[in-house]
Amino acid sequence: MSRIETQHSRLGMVPWPDEDGAQYVAKGYWxxxxxxxxxxxxxxxxxDATCLVDGQMRMSxxxxxxxxxxxxxxxxxxxxxxxxxxxxxxxxxxxxxxxxxxxxxxxxxxxxxxxxxxxxxxxxxxxxxxxxxxxxxxxxxxxxxxxxxxxxxxxxxxxxxxxxxxxxxxxxxxxxxxxxxxxxxxxxxxxxxxxxxxxxxxxxxxxxxxxxxxxxxxxxxxxYAYMIRRAAEICRIGPDTVYLAVHPVAHGFTMAGPGILGTLISGGRVVIARSAAPERAFAAIEAERVTMTTLVPASVRRWLEHRGSDRRHDLSSLRLVQVGGARFSPEVARRVPPAFGCTVQQAYGMSEGLFCLTRPSDSSEVAYHTQGRPICPDDELLVVDDHGEPVASGEQGMLLTRGPYTPRGYYRAAELNAEAFAPGGWYRTGDLVRLRRDGNLVVEGRTKDVINRGGEKVSAEELEEIIEQLDGVRMVAAVGIPDPLLGERVSIYVVPVPGKEITLDGIRTSLEQVGLARYKIPEQLVLVDELPTTALGKTDKKALRAGFAVAQDHANR
Known part of the structure; x- marks a missing residue:
């Protein structure tokens, strides 16, 4: 066993195969x-150049x-x-x-x-x-x-x-x-x-x-250094870049997509904001002559709405707005350049590795309708059907990937790795995509049971496991319901124990007492006599979502 393999084994990490590592070194990625x-x-x-600004703190x-x-x-x-x-x-x-x-x-x-x-x-x-x-x-x-x-x-x-x-x-x-x-x-x-x-x-x-x-x-x-450097190159970051960090700094997108780290290793300036509220962000853009920022779709909508009613701030320095973390509609994307006088860049990626970007030079059709293409020539993509077989070009399927910045396993998680990674080190993203002939991806949805609330990912499984332990709950299913601002909100369908009273306020209070993050706490409760099931006996969440859509349709008539 090599020194690298020994170190990774000791830390509970899964190493890249030696031959892949050697190739990544030879090509200059590592x-x-x-x-x-x-x-x-x-x-x-x-x-002496200013590299970091946080309120009154200015740091060279x-x-x-x-x-x-x-x-x-x-x-x-x-x-x-x-x-x-x-x-x-x-x-x-x-x-x-x-x-x-x-x-x-x-x-x-x-x-x-x-x-x-x-x-x-x-x-x-x-x-x-x-x-x-x-x-x-x-x-x-x-x-x-x-x-x-x-x-x-x-x-x-x-x-x-x-x-x-x-x-x-x-x-x-x-x-x-x-x-x-x-x-x-x-x-x-x-x-x-x-x-x-x-x-x-x-x-x-x-x-x-x-x-x-x-x-x-x-x-x-x-x-990680390769991913950051390459993303910074694509985004044309340099000493004249002023990057505004408005979303949580520990998010991979804000921190390294190319984000804070990409700006600092390129000689630019990072401006820290405490929230993405447009009132504060626009003032920072004007004061610091910000050239670039990173947003989730919900923030873009808020910025557009605010800009439509308040044009006091000079945003002419803004050159690039990155958008990722959730699905971004083409209709909203095409509103960004005229509203802010800048290029919109779509991003698709995951903490597990793969990072895709549209390029600043791309056509508006690519920028508005796709989530970009991989940043590295050696990012490998495989789109497969339910049986693991490759689909035809342009057809929808589940995305698998591997490459020089996509790790081969989670930390200390052998059972999970056996499920999340296919033979050959392919990471199963759980995302449903179409791979266009021009190499750009269109993200259609996902196979994983995850609710995307404004860019924050909520595991339905985790939420269900906790709620099922609450007094009076017989069965529960957590699903994402469409929301025009956040993309999805957390909804739960509960089968109560006969004679027990279940309320949304009661469940929310219990989850807060457990110490669950606030963004994971349900915003809607539906009491049902039973949960629909598939032919295999699993909870049919498609039926639950369809039922919600029908109910909304009737309510809007």
Missing amino acids: EGRGLAEYLYDESIADD YRDLRARVDGAACRLRGLGLRTDDRVVVQLPNCWEFVVLMAACFRLGVIPVMAQPAHRHLEIANMADLTEAKALVVPDTVKDFDHQAMARKIAASTPSVDHVVVAGGDVWAGNIDLRAICEPISNADAVELDRIAPNADAAALFLLSGGTTGRPKLIPRTHND
């Missing part, structure tokens, strides 16, 4: 550099590197070493960027959680990864993340530290802002010596629609 090394390449930008490349070194040294002082894991749950803030880069520099592996996650999700991540630390904000939207983290730390043997971002850090916890104070280059010499191997895991991403046991995706320095 450069053998840690992610942090790209940030320290002084040729990308002037040291020199400042960023000094803060990253300071954070890496202090994390090392806490006992964190290469391959140790830390669960990171932070809102949009400059501290996230510094901490993430410090972890890359040190070889510590951040596990990317979302601010919306609660006790159940964070505890499961910490347990599976044997995390040494939890990094959280103090309070966000009246939720006390610090209290939650302390509770999780008390019940998770591996967790030694709770690190907190904010102005109210409890005694016994560690102040993240103090961790991120700058140090001199002389104090950081040791960091160069212990730089992580590029074949090692750089971070763990959480799969969309993760069930109770989290599906974690290990991304190596080599594969």
